[in-house]
Amino acid sequence: MLNLNDLVLFAAAVEHGGFAAASRQLGIPKSTLSKRVAELEQQLGARLIHRNSRSFALTDVGQAFHEHARAALIEAEAAQDVVRQRVAEPAGTVRLTASVPVAQHALAPRLPELARVYPRLHLQLDVSDRFVDVAQEGFDLAIRSHFAPLPDSDLVQRLLSTEPIILVASPRYLEVSAPLESPEALSRHDGLLTGKLATSWRLHRDGQTIAVSPLPRMTANESTALLCAAVAGLGVACLPQSICRRALQEGDVRRVLPQWTAGEVMTSILMPHRRGQLPAVRAVVDFLVQCFAEQ
Numbered sequence: 001m002l003n004l005n006d007l008v009l010f011a012a013a014v015e016h017g018g019f020a021a022a023s024r025q026l027g028i029p030k031s032t033l034s035k036r037v038a039e040l041e042q043q044l045g046a047r048l049i050h051r052n053s054r055s056f057a058l059t060d061v062g063q064a065f066h067e068h069a070r071a072a073l074i075e076a077e078a079a080q081d082v083v084r085q086r087v088a089e090p091a092g093t094v095r096l097t098a099s100v101p102v103a104q105h106a107l108a109p110r111l112p113e114l115a116r117v118y119p120r121l122h123l124q125l126d127v128s129d130r131f132v133d134v135a136q137e138g139f140d141l142a143i144r145s146h147f148a149p150l151p152d153s154d155l156v157q158r159l160l161s162t163e164p165i166i167l168v169a170s171p172r173y174l175e176v177s178a179p180l181e182s183p184e185a186l187s188r189h190d191g192l193l194t195g196k197l198a199t200s201w202r203l204h205r206d207g208q209t210i211a212v213s214p215l216p217r218m219t220a221n222e223s224t225a226l227l228c229a230a231v232a233g234l235g236v237a238c239l240p241q242s243i244c245r246r247a248l249q250e251g252d253v254r255r256v257l258p259q260w261t262a263g264e265v266m267t268s269i270l271m272p273h274r275r276g277q278l279p280a281v282r283a284v285v286d287f288l289v290q291c292f293a294e295q
Contacts, residue, residue: 018056090283091120103127142270155270160292164261168253173233190217190235203260
């Protein structure tokens with residue numbers, strides 16, 4: 001069986017046009033290089049190189065051998081690269097926790113692609129609106145939406161997105177209702193509200209703020225239910241833009257009072273510092289950051 005190192009030395013001598021140049025490139029003595037190639041010729045039982053003090057040229061069989069030797073070295077390098085990539089590929093279990101709206105509207109469309117990109121990852125998503133102690137409960141990541149900056153804590157925070165909260169209603173509702181051309185007009189419109197005490201919306205535009213109170217038509221503390229009610233023509237809903245995006249694109253709802261917003265909502269990743277250093281966790285974080293940036 002041939003020594004692969006001898007193939008490397010032989011190929012280097014050929015590609016550098018002689019033993020002297022190859023020895024300088026490889027950092028080994030010229031005599032060692034010449035001796036190893038001679039031993040290779042002896043093992044093969046054939047002369048590969050015509051060489052004397054003035055010339056260095058391949059024999060016919062040496063030319064053919066070099067072509068195959070170079071191909072073998074390329075395959076060896078490719079095999080090594082495969083191992084390096086597999087070793088470097090993120091693997092293992094990554095535990096995520098997210099609230100219901102974040103899971104439904106932000107993660108559900110993206111996690112299948114993440115699983116395809118990293119087949120050796122096992123993603124575990126826990127969906128809950130309860131308070132979660134990320135570190136104590138053993139989660140690697142928490143993805144949360146919030147209306148104000150998060151307080152300082154021992155968790156590493158990374159902002160994914162900031163989006164406006166907008167007003168939407170179905171074309172059918174807008175066709176049969178009173179004109180809606182100013183925030184004040186909302187007091188004559190049906191409102192889809194988030195709670196019994198959340199009876200008004202604070203709208204903002206260019207530093208101006210106004211509080212408006214629509215007519216309570218339906219109350220739900222879940223965004224999808226409010227969006228479905230808006231699509232059904234029950235009234236005006238006040239929701240994060242990402243939750244309404246598909247309905248807007250498909251024409252199920254229209255944005256009303258587009259110059260006004262009801263503030264903004266931020267989505268962030270939180271993680272214990274030591275877990276954030278794990279390759280699998282870093283891969284998930286980088287993937288989600290890219291997805292939100294493209295959005």
